[in-house]
Amino acid sequence: MVRNLFAFIAGGIFGAGLLVSGMTNTEKVQGWLDVFGDWDPTLAFVLGGAILPMAIVWHFSTGRARSILGADFPGRPAPRLGHNLVIGSVLFGMGWGLVGLCPGPAIASITYGGLGGIVFLLSMVAGMLVAPGVRTRIDQVAAI
């Protein structure tokens, strides 16, 4: 129960931050990504501001086995750079640039994003449903 409460609080602050920072404004996001055009560097401040508290907490968590509510801290994944990491990130970036929404802001803006926001979220969910099949196909091709 307490875990769910803290999950709700974290989700709420995350959503508030996405709204305040401008991450749910697709015009701004596209301007932030427009490095080859009239680039707006705000995204660097959003990412920088977000990385700061997390870097402190990662530092705090090293050497400790458990979180405050008792769950194990996530271990470091193996630093393996597979083709899926690169292909997936490129596909994601193409979609993000095309419309200006990434997963967090797409969910956070669902109450004020209109029909377009709902269609985007449903399409994203559909993409997540077919992703395991796509992964299998890519792995088959990569194995040849």
Added chain:
Amino acid sequence: MIETDWIWGFVGGLMIGGAAAIYLLFNGRIMGASGIIGGLVDRSGLDTGWERGSFLAGLVLVPGAMALMFFPGISTNITGNMAAIVAAGLLVGIGTRLANGCTSGHGVCGISRFSLRGMVATVFYLLAGGISVVLFKHLLGVV
């Protein structure tokens, strides 16, 4: 850029990072939006379903209430091109699941612990995002 944009960007960024810090410190979890919803969509994370659901409830309700109270008439300024929206949604859904993370997981949580995977993913999706804006907005003009 409007002069106060970067201040709001930084303040919002601190809140995003603060939320990720709470999720890690208290729940021992990495705050990645695509992973949290993706685990519910493909049912791989149903054992932590309530935690994921609670996170998503906060993520929807808090900005929704803020929009209602403080930002009347707020809009995401999303394109009206529905074909582009469907294509982008599919790309984001497939891409983030293939890469195992998005802006929050790889970008915020990954870079802050100097994760090689997070940094490589972020370089590629930022690069692809930049090319996508040039291609679809400036060259093709579809959005």
